[in-house]
Amino acid sequence: MNDFFHAVRSFLLEYLPNQRCFSENTVRSYRQALNLFILYLRTEQKLTIRQIRFDTLNREMILNFLDWLETDRHCGASTRNQRLMVLRSFFDYAGMLDCSQIALSVAVQNVPLKAAQGKVVEYLSEHALESLLKQPNPAKRTELRNLFFMVLMYDTAARCGELLSMKVRDLRLNVQYPVAYLHGKGNKTRTVPLLARTVEHCERYLRTFHPNEPADSEKPLFYTIIHGIQQQMSADTVALFLKKYGKMAHNSCPEVPAHIHAHMLRHTRAMHLYHQGMPMMLLSEYLGHASEETTKVYAYADTEMKRAAIDKADIVRNGASQPASIWIDDEEMILKLSGLI
DSSP, rough: OOHHHHHHHHHHIIIIIIIIIIHHHHHHHHHHHHHHHHHHHHHTTOOTTTTTTTGGGOOHHHHHHHHHHHSEEEEEEEHHHHHHHHHHHHHHHHHOGGGGGGEEEEEEESSSSOOOOOOOOOOHHHHHHHHHHHOOOOOSSSHHHHHHHHHHHHHHTTOOHHHTTTTTGEEOOOOSOOOEEEEOOGGGGEEEOOOHHHHHHHHHHHHHTTTTTOOOSBBBBBEETTTTTEEEEEEHHHHHHHHHHHHHHHHHHHTSSEEESHHHHHHEEEEEETTTTOHHHHHHEEEEEEEEHHHHHHHTHHHHHHHHHHHHHHHHHSSSSOOOTTTTTTTHHHHHHTOOO
């Protein structure tokens, strides 16, 4: 094997699983991306396996590969970006193995991600969120559970699966700073601090649903009982009660979208934290994203809000509507003003 394939082997078999502790599914995804890149080099660049070496690769090939994904394989922007992130990671690793590859690594790092056209981050305004959380009747046992699930999902910005897989022991309440432990993608666990009002919901829920359970219990935090058997609550149950409360909230508050889904609460917390000034790096860690690039979707989604604020400020300052600035439709300039690029 030449230097390229030696790097591929150690990247997939040693670096990702042992040093980065990536899950089998994540490593499989990286392997698929590299296989596609090699397929492109063989079929489109007409390189043999022996000819695929670091000294035959360049930035132009990477750009052409990404174009090939879109035009020939009909991949969307998000898939294109995922493949690019794999190549960035691989060539960065190659630069660590051999300093002579650092120039190529830097060139790949400078290949830009592509904005996903029409990608919308659905989230609730603070008023809409308040309306949604008012719908369950906590005097009823099941609705108390549903309310707590929504409150905990919002406060922790957890994925639905992360909450459903929580055990009683994953709540640490009797400490100076209460936290929840979330077990996310790639078998990674992150610690999320809980607000005081959320702790109150936690304690009420535990008194009702786990009155005799020790703090280190392995039982599912959220469960249903079917035919007398207690089992972990399903995502279908979550979807059903969110749909129900969403319709109820929409009828009383038009700001609430007609269709509510679980991930919307995660998006909502992320956008609220971003609006409140949480740095992108910290927000990425809070959400359990493998890369800060993934988190930037919230910043891009916020561009239109910034544009509206700029327009409003211009009107207030001048006392009347003024002609649009020459950069008002310049997305790149707006992103620069927003500190994104």
